[in-house]
Amino acid sequence: MLSKEILESISHIKWRNNPAVEDFSDRLNTVTAFLFILASVVISAKQYVFNSISCYIPVSPSGEEFKEFVSAYCWVHGTIPLHPDEHLPSNDDEWDIYERHRRISE
Incomplete structure (x- = not known):
């Protein structure tokens, strides 16, 4: 239209x-x-105007306030890119390695 x-x-x-x-x-x-x-x-x-960032959360509590918190956290904390064929880090140590070497924003 x-x-x-x-x-x-x-x-x-x-x-x-x-x-x-x-x-x-x-x-x-x-x-x-x-x-x-x-x-x-x-x-x-x-x-x-619209939702401009999407954060992946494997397990999350319910509630609208938590979704707003995660969106704000992703804006402040930054994002870490993962390729489609990569596995998702399973523990905090793996996430720390990804965070040190692949963070997009500081």
Whole structure:
């Protein structure tokens, strides 16, 4: 629905009356800039409005407060990337090794 409306609004732009738009590459440049702006808005909305970080918790107590705590902890503490074929560390010593060598943020 939304993409159809966006494409219709782009198609109604009068390319012929604009002296800066001379050929297909100029039109493509204009549309590309518009798409980059649209992507920036969507990513910013996801980052700042919706849930922007996901934390994996193998076992967790129930309750909304705990989920908020873990989300805040992940933002402050940082994340450790794991490849899909790697095993999940099973004890605190393994997590400490991963944390020392692979932490994304300080």
